[in-house]
Amino acid sequence: MSLLSRLSWAALFALVGADSYKEPFRPQYHFSPAKNWINDPNGLVFHKDKYHMFYQYNPTGNVWGNISWGHAVSDDLLHWSELPIALDAFQAPSGPLTELYFSGSAVVDSGRSSGFGNKGQTPLVAVYTSLYTQDMTLPSNQTVRNGQQSQSIAYSLDDGLTWSEYEGNPVILGPPSAYSDQYQNFRDPFVFWYAAGQHWVMVVSLAQEHRILLYKSSDLKEWTITGDFGSVNAVSGAWECPGLFPLPVDGNDHDIKWVLMVGINPGAVAIPQGSGTQYFIGTFDGSNFTADPGTILSSPVPAHYTVYEDWNKTSFAASSWTPTGDFVGEGPEGGTVLTLWGKSKGDGDGDIGSLTSSNFTITSKYVQFQIGCCSNPAIVGAYGTPQDIETTINLLVSGEVVRSTTGVSGGGITWRSWDVSDLVGQTASIRLIDSSSGGWGHLQVGEIVFTDSPLPQEANWVDWGPDFYAATSWNGLADETRIAIGWMNNWAYGTDIPTSPWRSAMSIPRKLELKNVQGKTQLVQQPQPRLSPLEQGKPLQQRFWKNMSPGNITLPLSVKSVDAELTFHAGKNPKETGISLRQGSDGAAIRVGYDFATAQMFVDRSAETQDVSFSNLFPGIYYAPLSADHDGMVKLRILLDWSSVEVFGGLGESAITAQIFRPDSDLAVSVFSTGDAHSVSLKLYPVGSVW
CATH class of the missing domain: 2.60.120 (Jelly Rolls)
Structure with missing residues (x-):
């Protein structure tokens, strides 16, 4: 029996120290660490009925630095237990803090192709970027420079509890010779098993070149470059954290497309000075990804x-x-x-x-x-x-x-x-x-x-809000199941948000699918964990208005976290319809709604009354395109937590994620319409805490 099976998850959680999890702004059903800084989710892998999530972590403080791999595990994607640090920069083989552990992925090497399996054990293999902090010769006798980014691997033989770094690291020292000057911007490998070719595939970013390189390997140690992709759509900042995976279109296993997700920072849609995630749809032959023509968009330039x-x-x-x-x-x-x-x-x-x-x-x-x-x-x-x-x-x-x-x-x-x-x-x-x-x-x-014409869309955005970055997905699930999660923060202000003793959280995990929506194949997403264990079934409020005229309707309740479903149709004079959350006595609130004139849903955090002096980029209104369905209905799913709001429109073809930092006294809820709407339906479910 492995050490992981002998120790209870509760005991392991105690090793890192549990907190009350009731501090101001502490998420109640989103993952956040007990203390310290986190950013990108890493190494997502489903193994022996448990979801493992690693993440960029500072063991010593709540700002970026000393980057290591933290580790948490869950049975249901809701309740998470923190485990000991997996890859600790203070214990790097070349010396403390001489190597930092940047983003990457993890796989279950069920065929034991890596040779790491011991007595028939199935190894977990993590693939990550090593950032070297000085010129030196490594234990493998390879020479690296200060600031160099290389690809390395580590393995675990006890189901992810402890990790050993491969003595031959790095397995990819630097980018191809044509890009040798980019040795400081070569990062974030995502690895998966390509069954049709019986080999491993890696996609890795050349950040400043806005290019994704593709490699293949038979053993996770020796890698051969096979192709590249880029530079298209949003390219005003660095490309990071790529991911590549197949999905059936409308559930049809005979119509498989491949999705390439790529982070960009800066140059995102919500805050141009900040970060976001775009995607491409296309085909993959085991060596090259080719984007469908419809997924490549022209550079946005004014018209008329x-x-x-x-x-x-x-x-x-x-x-x-x-x-x-x-x-x-x-x-x-x-x-x-x-x-x-x-x-x-x-x-x-x-x-x-x-x-x-x-x-x-x-x-x-x-x-x-x-x-x-x-x-x-x-x-x-x-x-x-x-x-x-x-x-x-x-x-x-x-x-x-x-x-x-x-x-x-x-x-x-x-x-x-x-x-x-x-x-x-x-x-x-x-x-x-x-x-x-x-x-x-x-x-x-x-x-x-x-x-009089809006700018054309410059990219296919996974999320149109300011606080969804470095999205990546779980390996180890069935081929048709793809669950992803993102860092719920933004590099424009991420190190300054007013939380302590932790800083940053993860988004709600999301099931990703491809569907034909309004005649176009689009990535759609919905919250994956069923929140019903936290909602206790009965709605807080369930209201229906046959017709709604301009004005506000205050509801008799106060909430800090809620799962809301809001649907409505356009009236004779439609303008904006939606819901105000965390509303204060001065009327300021987080407004979530729909603009019929522009066919966009929105999240408005511009009227924040709390201290947002940490960044003038924080207040704003964020829009995402959303068409009414074939019956003319607009549907919004809204997840409110103590310091965030996530909105999913329609089938999930549009999403907006935004952090919020409202005073504890502001708990009111109201429904608003600046024009006319009809058949307005609202269900509000309370969401309890996972802690």
Whole structure:
């Protein structure tokens, strides 16, 4: 009998120390560690009826650092027990903290192809990125450089409790020679068994090249490159954490497609300065992934627009822009991108000032513009103070900033859009501000145009919210079953969220499927664990309104966590319909709803009343495309926890995940409609704690 079977999970949990799990903002049915920092889920594997989840972990604090592999296990994807650290950076074979254990995957080597099995035991094999922190010669006699990322393996012979690193590590020292300069950006291997070819497959990211490399192996030790994929769709930031797996379309085993998931940071849909996950649908032949033509999207560029500014002038005055600070007496250098360098062009980050356009009347629904570096958002009330370090493009009406967008540090220039349909007819101006004199301290702005057409979609997003990243799926399940989980945080502010003694949590696990929705094959997802063990069956509220007019209906209950199902149809004058959660006495709340005019569901956390000074990128409204079904019904499934909300629209073809940090006193719930809706049905189920 193995050590894992002899020790109870409760005893193992006690080894790492259980907490009360009642601290402010502590998730009650999402996984979070007892203490310290976590990020990407790693090494997801189902073995002997248990779900193993490893994750990026700092054993010594609740900020990123000393990255090791933490470990938790569950019978039902709801109740998790923490186990001892699996891969500990303080115990690296080459010396403490000389190797950090970055993201990766794990497999059950049931055929014992690796040779690690002992006396018929089935090994678990983890495949991960080793980040080396100094120049050195490894125990395997391979030489690595400071900052090098290589692919390594470790194995367990006691069902995942303890791990031994392969003495021949790394198994892939660096990327192919054509990309040898990318040795510091070669990471996050996802490995699986390809039964048709009887070999192992690895997909691994060349982060800065926006490219996925594919390898194969017979023994998990020797790897041969077979193909690559990229660079398409969202490419303004680094590609990370890839995953590749098959799914039947509409449950048809004779119609199998392959899904490639790829993280991007920065350059995501919800917060361009932050992280998110996109996907591609295509075919895989054991060596190469080929995306279907419909999954490759054109770069988002405006349509049917009027150019307001293209910077093809010799001075700012000729463009009717008023400069201040270091930009007085300067002018654009010509072309379509303006970089706010001042007189000291050799040290442009040190130059500060602003450019303000002449007044104009808003006549179009959208203002769209290209923006590049750098990420320093506006801070309300900081103008004229040392805290004012923004690099932004702002829209002003009556002297007040009504829209503001910052750039992306380390990302390319890309198109962004403001919906100004509610401001049509008003007088406005545009102000470009560079108040930052430090690193990443300038601003790039390209063409500015006016249009009535929204920007086209640039990628197929797994989740349209700000807090779903590094999504990966469990190996070891049946071929037609794919369950994934994501890091419920964002690199734009992840190290600063106001939680202690832990920082970050995981999303709800989600079952992934491919379905034809509105004539298009799409990835759909629904919460996988049945929450019924936590819900006790009977709804808190079950309401039906045949017709709903504009207004708010406050419900007689107070909740911090809930599972809600909301369905409705458009009325004669449909606008927005939805539910307000965690509402305070001042009316501020988390608003979840649907905009009939744009056919989008949304999560609005812009009216947060709690202290969000940790990041001005945190407040916002997040949208996801969602069409009503063939009967005209809109369906929303909403999971509220103490510090998060996850929304699944329709069949699950759209999802939005967002953290929230509401005061404990704000517990009210109301249903709202700004237009007319009918056949409005609401069910609210209480969700208890797993702790």
